[in-house]
Amino acid sequence: MGPGVVVREVAFVRGATRLAHMAEQTLPEVAFVGRSNVGKSSLINCFLGRRSVARVSGSPGKTREINFYLVNGAFHVVDLPGFGYAKFSRAQRNVWRRTIARYVTERGVLRLVFQLIDARHPPTALDRDMLLLLKESPAAHVVALTKADKLSGNGRQQALYRTRRYVEGLGLELPLVLTSSEDGRGRAEMWDWVDVHVGPHIL
């Protein structure tokens, strides 16, 4: 699927704060996860070719809902807030961590998780926790390095190299995709992974 991939229809389905409130497990799911401000809303919008399906925020960390979007009536894109909400208490963060952990390990229809990591910085402790948690998930796991437009060509190669080494150091071998919501870099490659793990002709 080339860069010209067109999404015909995107509909917001629901925002769930608990597993019990999630969409029924009838369609395959592709989740996007990452700490706040990593560029998740922007990348979801870019991936779907929409300006504002997912809210791009100037004040990160306000929402703590798992948002479901129905794409072409065929599969769900799931916006999964990551760990580490400074605004929440330790107890609240632990509850949220368990919710996310259960979602990625127990959700039968979850096929693919794009884990977003800022290309400009080494992975954080929260990124590491998520990398390790996703090891326990039956879904495929792809790392999307975000905001690649902010780096030079050399900086992008360094980001790839650094992240690959880091991931390997955790005993993981994962595909890495350099992405940018500004210039659309990586979008076609992300759709290729959807083809592989959700099925071809999903559009």
Ligand SMILES: Nc1nc2c(ncn2[C@@H]2O[C@H](COP(=O)(O)OP(=O)(O)O)[C@@H](O)[C@H]2O)c(=O)[nH]1
């Ligand atoms: N240069 C650049 N800025 C980005 C990119 N993606 C997001 N941003 C900016 O980063 C900030 C956080 O983006 P947002 O999508 O709300 O992040 P979220 O909190 O992870 O959902 C916003 O100011 C965006 O404009 C990108 O690919 N390139």
Ligand SMILES: [Mg+2]
């Ligand atoms: Mg967001």
